[in-house]
Amino acid sequence: MTEQLVAVFAALGDDTRWSILLALGEGDASASALAERLPVTRQAIAKHLAVLEQVGVVDSHRVGRELRWSVLGSRLGDTARELDRIGAEWDRRLAAIKRIAEGL
Amino acid sequence: MTEQLVAVFAALGDDTRWSILLALGEGDASASALAERLPVTRQAIAKHLAVLEQVGVVDSHRVGRELRWSVLGSRLGDTARELDRIGAEWDRRLAAIKRIAEGL
């Protein structure tokens, strides 16, 4: 779980992926539909969605013959809470921090 | 502002940088001191510190002829709050969309 933290940050550290998340914020959409709104190809979007899915920020479900993707805001909330916890404890120099992030 | 957010995530999306932050969590240290504890060269660490400094996660101050680095936990807290806000916003919008789709 916490070992995934760094992977989540890495996934969120890309502009194109944020533009995808942004677009999905206005409603679920397929990779093809997203490709029509964004300046990248469908294949590139598909790769990004795979990355986002891997860290659990995004989810897919079939509708007819297309794959619709949706954002899991709760996952972002979870990540935020973890980060906040780490930041708070850092200032207090707690040894617990080490335990949390050492699952690498 | 969001531009900077993505940069922070990108900075936090690297294992080596987390190991540096971890080490700094046990007390301020110079790049050279960190290089003795970590399996990378001082120059590599210096680069990472520059990245972390750029996004405001880390800070430096001179002590004699060495540069000591320290973590700014508050910056992580700020980032976490923004992320949490975004995540909540996402859930809110998607819930609204769902309501609309259900004809309410």
Add this chain to the structure above:
DNA sequence: GCTTAATGCAACCCTCGGGTTGCACATATG
């Protein structure tokens, strides 16, 4: 059954960045 529109897969290009070595410079300290 045929066509159309969607996804899946693979090869390829090229930039970015993590890491290294090597050396020059600066500053405590004997």
Add this chain to the structure above:
DNA sequence: CATATGTGCAACCCGAGGGTTGCATTAAGC
């Protein structure tokens, strides 16, 4: 002053990954 230690800078290597094109495949809808 001389030396050792810490920093700064530059060139270089190389693998990862963001992006592309091309084609195969699958599944609706007529």
